[in-house]
Amino acid sequence: MALFGRERETAQVESLVTRIPEQGDALVVRGEAGIGKSALLAVALDCARARGFATAMAAGVQSETHLPFAGLHQLIQPMLETASELPVAQRDALLNAFGMGDGQAPQPFLVALAVLNLLGETASARPLLVVVEDLQWLDRPTTEVLAFVARRLRSEPIGMILAVREGYATTFDDIGLPELSLGTLDLSAAERLLDSRPSKLSAGVRWRVLAEAAGNPLALVELPVALDREPGPPSGEFLPLTARLERSFATRLAELPRRTRMVLLASAANDSHDLREALTAAGAATGTQLSLADLAPAIDLGLVMLHERVVRFRHPLVRSAIYQKAGPLDRQVVHLALADVHAQDPDRRAWHRAAALDHPDESVAADLEQVALRARQRGALTVAVTALRRAAELSEHLPDRAMRLLRAAELAFELGRGELITELLALMDPTLLAGPERARLAWLNEMLEEGRNEGPQRVRRLIATAEELESSQDQALARNFVRAAAMRCWWRDPGPELRDRVVSLAERLAAHDDDPELLVALATAAPVERAGELIERLTRLRETRFDGAMGRLLGVAASTIGAYELSAGFLDDSISELRAQGRLGVLAQSLTSQAVNRVLGGDWPSAMLVAEECERLTRETHQPRWQSASLAILALLTGLRGDAEHGLELAARSERVLGSVTIASNIAMIQWARGLIALCAGQHATAFGHLWRIFDRRDAAHHPNWGSVTISELAEAAVTAEHHDLARTALAEMELMGARSPSPYLHVGLRHARAVLADDIDEADALFEAALAADLSSWPTARARLLLAHGVWLRRQRRIVEARGPLRAARDACDKLGLLAWGEKARQELRATGEGSHLRVPSSAEQLTPQELHIAKLAATGLSNREIGQQLYLSHRTVGTHLHHAFRKLGITSRGQLRDVL
Numbered sequence: 001m002a003l004f005g006r007e008r009e010t011a012q013v014e015s016l017v018t019r020i021p022e023q024g025d026a027l028v029v030r031g032e033a034g035i036g037k038s039a040l041l042a043v044a045l046d047c048a049r050a051r052g053f054a055t056a057m058a059a060g061v062q063s064e065t066h067l068p069f070a071g072l073h074q075l076i077q078p079m080l081e082t083a084s085e086l087p088v089a090q091r092d093a094l095l096n097a098f099g100m101g102d103g104q105a106p107q108p109f110l111v112a113l114a115v116l117n118l119l120g121e122t123a124s125a126r127p128l129l130v131v132v133e134d135l136q137w138l139d140r141p142t143t144e145v146l147a148f149v150a151r152r153l154r155s156e157p158i159g160m161i162l163a164v165r166e167g168y169a170t171t172f173d174d175i176g177l178p179e180l181s182l183g184t185l186d187l188s189a190a191e192r193l194l195d196s197r198p199s200k201l202s203a204g205v206r207w208r209v210l211a212e213a214a215g216n217p218l219a220l221v222e223l224p225v226a227l228d229r230e231p232g233p234p235s236g237e238f239l240p241l242t243a244r245l246e247r248s249f250a251t252r253l254a255e256l257p258r259r260t261r262m263v264l265l266a267s268a269a270n271d272s273h274d275l276r277e278a279l280t281a282a283g284a285a286t287g288t289q290l291s292l293a294d295l296a297p298a299i300d301l302g303l304v305m306l307h308e309r310v311v312r313f314r315h316p317l318v319r320s321a322i323y324q325k326a327g328p329l330d331r332q333v334v335h336l337a338l339a340d341v342h343a344q345d346p347d348r349r350a351w352h353r354a355a356a357l358d359h360p361d362e363s364v365a366a367d368l369e370q371v372a373l374r375a376r377q378r379g380a381l382t383v384a385v386t387a388l389r390r391a392a393e394l395s396e397h398l399p400d401r402a403m404r405l406l407r408a409a410e411l412a413f414e415l416g417r418g419e420l421i422t423e424l425l426a427l428m429d430p431t432l433l434a435g436p437e438r439a440r441l442a443w444l445n446e447m448l449e450e451g452r453n454e455g456p457q458r459v460r461r462l463i464a465t466a467e468e469l470e471s472s473q474d475q476a477l478a479r480n481f482v483r484a485a486a487m488r489c490w491w492r493d494p495g496p497e498l499r500d501r502v503v504s505l506a507e508r509l510a511a512h513d514d515d516p517e518l519l520v521a522l523a524t525a526a527p528v529e530r531a532g533e534l535i536e537r538l539t540r541l542r543e544t545r546f547d548g549a550m551g552r553l554l555g556v557a558a559s560t561i562g563a564y565e566l567s568a569g570f571l572d573d574s575i576s577e578l579r580a581q582g583r584l585g586v587l588a589q590s591l592t593s594q595a596v597n598r599v600l601g602g603d604w605p606s607a608m609l610v611a612e613e614c615e616r617l618t619r620e621t622h623q624p625r626w627q628s629a630s631l632a633i634l635a636l637l638t639g640l641r642g643d644a645e646h647g648l649e650l651a652a653r654s655e656r657v658l659g660s661v662t663i664a665s666n667i668a669m670i671q672w673a674r675g676l677i678a679l680c681a682g683q684h685a686t687a688f689g690h691l692w693r694i695f696d697r698r699d700a701a702h703h704p705n706w707g708s709v710t711i712s713e714l715a716e717a718a719v720t721a722e723h724h725d726l727a728r729t730a731l732a733e734m735e736l737m738g739a740r741s742p743s744p745y746l747h748v749g750l751r752h753a754r755a756v757l758a759d760d761i762d763e764a765d766a767l768f769e770a771a772l773a774a775d776l777s778s779w780p781t782a783r784a785r786l787l788l789a790h791g792v793w794l795r796r797q798r799r800i801v802e803a804r805g806p807l808r809a810a811r812d813a814c815d816k817l818g819l820l821a822w823g824e825k826a827r828q829e830l831r832a833t834g835e836g837s838h839l840r841v842p843s844s845a846e847q848l849t850p851q852e853l854h855i856a857k858l859a860a861t862g863l864s865n866r867e868i869g870q871q872l873y874l875s876h877r878t879v880g881t882h883l884h885h886a887f888r889k890l891g892i893t894s895r896g897q898l899r900d901v902l
Contacts, residue, residue, distance in 0.1 A: 003039055004196070004217070005189025009180060010043055016159055017047045020127045024153030026160040028135075028172055031182030033242050033317055034218025037163035040182070041131050044161050048129035054122055056130045060137030062320070063271045066351055066387070068380030069097045070271075071142035072115065075130070079118045087870060090114035093582065097141070097378050106379045107582030108141070112148035113873050119149065120156055120875040127157040134316055136168035140382035143171045148620070150177055152874055155881035184215025193217060199224045212244065218315065222248045242317065249321040252301050259294045261326070262286050262334070264303065268323040269334050269355070271348060273310045281337035285330070332356045347371050354390055365394040369404070376411065385411045389424065402432040406441060413447055416585075416622040421448055439469055439477055446484050456494035459485050463501050466509070475509055482506045483521050490524035490560065492664045493704065499525045514541055516553040523557035527705055531561040531741040538566055546570075548577035552590045562708060562743025564597045565778055571597065579871050588617035592626050595633045600709065600745055602781035604818045605853065608637050612850040613872070625666060628658040632669035639677030642820040647677045668694045668706035675710070679717055680821035688717035688727075695730040708734060708746040712782070715753035716789060727757055748774070748782045756789055764793065784813035788826050800833045811837060818846070852886045853902075855879055860898035 003010050016025055029037050048055055058075035083091050093106035094114040122128050135143065150160055150172070164170055185193065190210055194201075201209065201224055213219035222245055253261055259282070266282040267275075275292070283290040295311070298304050303322075305312045313319040323331070335356035342348035350367035357364060368391035375383040388408035395401035409424040421444065430441055442465055462485035469478035485502045488494070502525040510518035514537060522530045538558050546554065551574030558567035571594045578587040591614035598607035611633040618627035631654035639647030651673045658666050671690045678687035691714045693701040707714075711734045718727035731753050738750050751771035758764035768790045776783035791807035794800075807830045814823035827837040848856060858868045865876040865883070872879070887893060890901050 003036065003043065004193040005185040006036060006040065006182075009040060009182060012180060013040055013044045013161065014047050016161070017044055017051070017053070017129060020048075020053065020129065020159040021157050024156040024158040024160075026150040026153055026162070026177050028177050028179045029161060029163045029182065030166055030179055031163075032166045032216065034216050034222075034245055034315070035166075035182045035184070036217045037165075037182060038133060038315070039217070041133055041161060041163055044129060045131055048127075048159075051127075053127045053129050054125070056119070056122070056128060058132050058138070058142075060132070060134035061271070062137045062316070063269060065137055065139050066383055067139055067271055067347065068375050068378050068383045069111075069139065069141050069145075071132075071138035072145055073098055075132070075142075076115060076118055079122055082118065082121055083114070085121070086114050086117055087866070089580065089582070090117065090870075093379075094118075097380070099374075099378060105377050107584075108144060108379050109148065109584045109873060110582035111379060112145045113582070113870070115145050116149045116152055116875050117869075119158055120877050123157045124877065128159070130158065130160040132160070132162040135162045135164040135170055135172065137316075139380070140171065141380040147171045147175055151175060151620070152878060155878040156875060185217060185220075186215065190215050190220055194220045194224070197221060197224065216245075218317075219245055225252075245317050246321040246324065249303065249315075249318045250325040252303060253322065253325055255301070256297050257294070259286060259288065259290055260297045261322075262330070263290060263295050264298055264322045265326045265330060266334050266338065267304070267311045268313070268319045269331065269352075270338055271351070273312060275306065275309045275311050277338070277341050278311060281334055281341050284337040284340065285333045328358075332358075347374060350387075354394060357394060360394050360396045362394075362396040362400075365391040365396070365400070365404070368394070372407075372411075381411050381415050384408075385415070385417075385420065385424075392427070398429065399432045399434075402428050402430070403437060406433065406437055406444075409444055410440070413444060418448060435472065436474060436477075439465065439472075439474060443477060443480055443484075446481070455492065456498055459488050459494040459498050459502070462488070463498070463505060466505055470505070470509060479506075479509050479517060482509055483517060486521040486525040490527070490665060490705070492662075492702075503530070513537075514544075516546065516550040516557070520553040520557040520560075523560040527561045528737050528741045531563075531743055534558075534561050535563050535566065535742060538563065538570075542566070542569055546573070548574045548581060548583065548590075549586050550574075551577065552586060552593070555590065556593055559593050559597060560705065561741070562705075562745045564600050564745060567593065568597050568601070584617050584873070585621040585623065588614055588621055588623060588630075589626055591617065592629050592633075595630065599633060599636065600779070600781070602779060602784075602817055604637060604640065604781070606857075607633065609850050609854040609857070611637060613854065624657050624659065625661065625663060628654045628666050629669055631657060632666070632673050635670070636673035636676055639673065639680055640819050640821055642680070642824065644677050644681050644821075647673065651677070662700050664701060664703045665706065667701040668703040668710075671701045672706060672710050672713070675713055675717065679713060680825070682825075684717050684719045685723075688714065688719075688723045691717055692723075692726060692730075695726075695733070704733070704737065708737060708741075708743060708749060710749075711746075712749040712752035712756070712785070715756040718757065724757065727753070731757060745779070745782075748776065748779050752782065752786050752789065755786075756793075761797065768793065780813065781817060781819065784810055784817060784819065785822060787813065788822060788829070791826070792829055795829060795833055804830065804833050804835055807833065808835075847889045848886055852882045852889070855882045856886045856890075856898055857902060859883055859895050860902055 016027055019025060029040055031037050045055055056075055058071050060071060064070045083094060086094070090110050090113055092101055093110035095101035096104055096106045097111045119128060119130065132138070132146065153160060162172065190213065194206065194209060209220065209223045213223055225248065262282040262285055263278055266278040266285070270278055270281065279290045295304070295306065299306060302314055303318050304314065335352045339349045339352035339356070342352060350364065350371050353364045354368060368387045372384040372387035372391070375387060385408045388404045392401045392404040392408065395404060405424050405428040409421045412420040412424060430438060433441060446462065462481050466478045466481035466485065469481065482502060482505050486506065489499050489502060503522060506518055506521040506525070519534060519537065523534055534557060538554060541554065551570050555567045555571035555574055558570060571590055574590050575587060575594060578590060591610050595607050595610040595614055598610060611630050614630040615627060615634060618630055631650050635647045635650035635654060638650055651670050654670050671693045675687045675691035678690060691710055693699045694703055694710055695707050695714065696702055707730065711731060714730055715727050718724045734750055738746055751774060755764055755767035755771050758767050771786055772790065787806045788810035791803045791810055794803035794806065807826050811823055811826035811830065814826055830837045854872065855868055858871065865879040868879045869876040892898065892901055
């Protein structure tokens with residue numbers, strides 16, 4: 001079909017295809033049924049084939065949405081023979097997803113990385129175009145893999161075009177891909193298309209077609225055929241266009257023999273395109289022997305096409321028209337017949353048995369539970385949720401229904417699908433659950449509402465539930481509630497009485513004294529009171545090997561009490577293992593903590609790399625609280641590099657991502673970023689306003705532990721008398737904390753704040769000397785800022801010559817650390833003393849993008865492109881492209897030169 005009126009859209013698609021060898025890209029084509037999406041995809045395929053590109057295709061089918069990875073298998077099945085060349089973990093994950101491995105549940109992101117590498121290997125021989133039609137009907141595990149791949153195509157000779165029907169939500173809606181929205185044809189193009197078809201329409205009928213088609217190309221082709229078959233005068237009945245088109249296809253069915261209609265119905269109901277299966281099922285339903293000849297009338301009418309025993313419907317609306325036109329009894333008989341046809345495939349058999357039912361049936365419900373179990377083992381949690389939901393609908397006993405809905409909701413929680421959890425729980429009667437299940441439901445509700453700030457009453461309720469579970473011997477679930485209560489203590493202080501109860505309960509329930517879950521509970525519920533003891537216990541555990549998730553908990557416990565050096569070791573080990581396991585959700589959380597450690601430790605370039613990766617992963621794994629934290633860190637780092645405008649934009653994004661959730665620790669981080677940005681810009685009053693919120697007990701940002709991190713910034717921002725008084729109040733509170741906690745970073749900040757806020761000249765002099773005499777080797781940023789503060793103080797005391805030494809040292813240290821804003825401030829202060837200052841020469845590494853720098857640093861350690869790709873979840877060709885750009889920017893030609901340059 002000629003693409004009348006689609007010249008602009010055709011050019012856009014052809015342009016994408018021609019760019020593929022130089023730059024990969026993805027495009028979502030969106031529009032209503034019949035608007036021309038398929039025709040546009042055909043143009044893209046013709047363009048690619050004319051250039052000698054490889055192509056890969058998949059099409060969603062409504063009846064296949066419950067089959068895990070069915071769409072993905074359709075897409076990459078021709079490439080599976082090269083799967084043996086993948087890294088072992090990726091190959092095993094991919095084969096397990098297809099039910100071809102050892103049955104262990106794969107990590108979804110390992111499956112996605114395997115697919116990216118398979119597509120990349122194909123594209124290494126010749127550029128590749130991936131075309132997906134009816135994306136809205138692909139199974140969700142497939143669309144999640146494709147979304148992962150689509151984000152990573154820039155450096156690959158791969159193009160991806162995905163067509164989705166208007167009005168359907170998909171996993172591609174919020175990942176930032178360009179979209180091409182197909183509107184209706186204008187009247188001129190519609191007339192040209194209508195007149196290009198061989199038909200004899202009267203003037204009245206012609207205008208009726210133009211009016212009813214409303215610029216929809218498929219309607220312009222199909223409605224004349226339907227009107228030719230409609231007896232009598234035109235009907236005045238109003239129907240939506242999609243329903244009108246379905247009716248137009250359905251009118252042709254009346255002309256077909258019943259045997260043909262039953263073959264079509266079996267094909268429409270089947271979750272594969274195999275003609276043999278459809279003929280067998282239709283034959284069983286009619287009690288006759290059917291053959292290809294029985295399908296011939298439908299082929300002649302243009303309803304279906306046949307290619308190598310594969311049945312394809314002319315358009316998805318044909319399929320839905322056939323299925324909807326059939327009576328309920330025929331549909332039921334065909335589904336039962338298809339269940340027999342798929343007797344050797346328990347998943348397909350169960351789904352067809354379920355489709356044939358309109359009443360409860362416990363045996364089918366039990367079969368669907370097994371479907372859910374197998375789907376979960378293949379990493380297809382969305383399919384498992386769907387199976388359990390349908391099993392609940394078919395349950396004969398109400399308690400079984402409630403249990404299945406609870407399990408479905410728990411799996412939905414693993415997916416991070418809050419709206420789906422709410423929907424499932426609304427279908428459940430909680431009174432039908434037994435005691436342990438009610439506790440699981442309470443835990444699920446707690447996780448669902450973790451962002452709600454109910455203050456001490458929520459902590460009290462969590463403690464009470466944990467104590468009930470303790471008495472019922474459900475220790476594991478009780479520990480979950482204790483951890484939740486401890487975390488809420490960290491988010492907002494509920495008072496010492498409740499925190500003491502949380503600590504006491506955590507210690508009673510702990511599996512052993514060095515249980516990581518216990519230590520993180522103690523750290524978040526009593527970070528000051530138990531800091532000294534926790535530092536000793538964590539130091540003792542440093543040489544012990546832990547699972548990646550447990551290592552993360554230990555790293556969080558150490559950073560929560562301010563032992564950032566100790567935290568770094570646990571987190572580094574945790575991150576390495578989580579990367580290898582493909583557990584990107586937990587990995588993103590570890591990276592957030594690692595980024596904070598590196599900020600405070602003064603490794604700004606590395607902190608930027610970690611925060612960039614963390615923001616990307618938290619977005620991909622749908623973790624808004626952690627994404628908000630990573631954006632706050634990026635805001636702070638961007639401000640310190642002198643880009644205040646972009647830093648404030650990132651802080652605002654962090655706030656938007658967090659939404660209405662009132663988690664004080666996140667809000668405090670955002671205010672810290674804004675305060676530092678203002679301080680770097682010399683806007684002391686603005687900086688104080690942002691930072692004071694962290695210390696103000698009435699404010700949503702109030703957080704004593706973040707106060708311990710930001711006390712030095714608050715002191716520097718306090719330039720008015722009123723602010724001095726408030727800052728001294730905050731310092732007094734932090735001194736009380738310091739008397740009880742050996743947190744290294746807290747005492748670094750206290751020494752800085754004492755010196756800056758001292759009124760007496762002799763006292764300030766002594767306090768600056770004491771602060772600078774302390775061991776600051778682990779805190780180079782704190783030392784640089786302390787030198788700067790000392791130099792500024794000396795200049796203001798008119799001790800000009802003395803001021804130059806610390807100001808020079810501060811300038812050089814800030815330059816080396818990449819603290820551009822502070823380095824410029826040191827230069828300004830030096831000029832005020834009468835001393836000029838050389839301009840800072842940016843290092844070679846600063847020319848690189850964060851991802852280029854990250855890859856270059858890993859390459860400098862000796863890792864291969866494939867090894868780097870496995871760590872960062874990129875293809876090895878993408879790694880190679882980034883290294884090529886890095887070499888050019890750095891002026892080097894080999895990997896061996898990287899270490900010296902960086």
